[in-house]
Amino acid sequence: MVYYNPKEWFSFIFRLNRADTLRELFPLIVAVGAYAGVVTYLLIDYWQLPDTHILKKVIYIHQTIGFVFSLLLAFRINSAYDRWWEGRKIWGSLTNNSRNLAMKLKHLVNESDAAFFNYMIPLYARSLRNHLRDIYVPEQSAFINIDKDKHVPNQVASSIIQKVYQLNKNGIINPEQLFSITTEITSFTDICGGCERIKKTPIPYSYNVFIKKFIFTYIMTLPFTWSFDLKYFIIPIIGFVLFVFASIELLAEEIEDPFGHDANDLPLDNICENIQKHVAEIFA
Numbered sequence: 001m002v003y004y005n006p007k008e009w010f011s012f013i014f015r016l017n018r019a020d021t022l023r024e025l026f027p028l029i030v031a032v033g034a035y036a037g038v039v040t041y042l043l044i045d046y047w048q049l050p051d052t053h054i055l056k057k058v059i060y061i062h063q064t065i066g067f068v069f070s071l072l073l074a075f076r077i078n079s080a081y082d083r084w085w086e087g088r089k090i091w092g093s094l095t096n097n098s099r100n101l102a103m104k105l106k107h108l109v110n111e112s113d114a115a116f117f118n119y120m121i122p123l124y125a126r127s128l129r130n131h132l133r134d135i136y137v138p139e140q141s142a143f144i145n146i147d148k149d150k151h152v153p154n155q156v157a158s159s160i161i162q163k164v165y166q167l168n169k170n171g172i173i174n175p176e177q178l179f180s181i182t183t184e185i186t187s188f189t190d191i192c193g194g195c196e197r198i199k200k201t202p203i204p205y206s207y208n209v210f211i212k213k214f215i216f217t218y219i220m221t222l223p224f225t226w227s228f229d230l231k232y233f234i235i236p237i238i239g240f241v242l243f244v245f246a247s248i249e250l251l252a253e254e255i256e257d258p259f260g261h262d263a264n265d266l267p268l269d270n271i272c273e274n275i276q277k278h279v280a281e282i283f284a
Contacts, residue, residue: 021246
């Protein structure tokens with residue numbers, strides 16, 4: 001995730017980073033600009049169509065469609081941001097519930113059991129992060145043996161609740177305390193399910209394809225209407241229009257799955273480090 005000062009907005013104009021869509025779109029912008037130049041040459045210089053040609057009237061269709069298209073793109077970016085923000089809230093809940101669970105267990109268990117929870121609670125956050133990124137990072141530990149071919153976060157959560165039930169059976173944790181602790185433990189599975197829902201449920205395929213086709217069709221037909229008024233100035237202008245529309249779609253695609261390594265994805269590594277740090281401070 002990119003950290004920045006939102007008040008220094010003027011410097012953003014001249015700054016390029018990995019998340020800047022201009023890098024990715026630049027070859028396409030050049031190609032579309034060349035296409036617009038060829039169309040303008042054919043209409044104005046080669047065929048020498050008059051300003052009263054019927055193609056000039058098509059601009060009214062673009063104006064009408066452009067308004068509807070702007071609403072469609074606004075909905076697209078808002079829906080993607082809602083997924084990004086929901087993911088952030090879910091991981092914020094994981095942070096809070098990990099702290100709460102550690103604070104409750106600190107005053108109930110002995111030193112050896114505290115070492116178990118001091119390792120397992122942050123392990124769940126790391127396991128969930130890796131699970132959402134479709135990777136497995138092995139860790140050597142005497143507290144748990146993980147089968148990488150099965151659902152790793154479920155194995156970690158199951159090991160934690162098994163330990164809690166064992167402590168309850170041994171009389172270390174009474175039923176009232178068990179009820180209080182179970183709330184945080186069961187929330188781990190709810191958090192995992194919420195993240196999996198965001199990751200595995202993209203926007204409908206037809207909707208995604210329609211937006212891309214609409215952008216392509218809209219951009220490719222613009223030279224046939226604007227070239228009569230703008231002449232060859234249409235080349236940079238159509239490149240800018242493509243940059244704006246395509247950037248919105250690219251940014252929406254990036255943030256609708258916020259658990260990866262992209263520059264605008266959630267800082268899961270930092271969140272996991274903070275959970276480990278704060279849990280260790282609680283059990284210290």
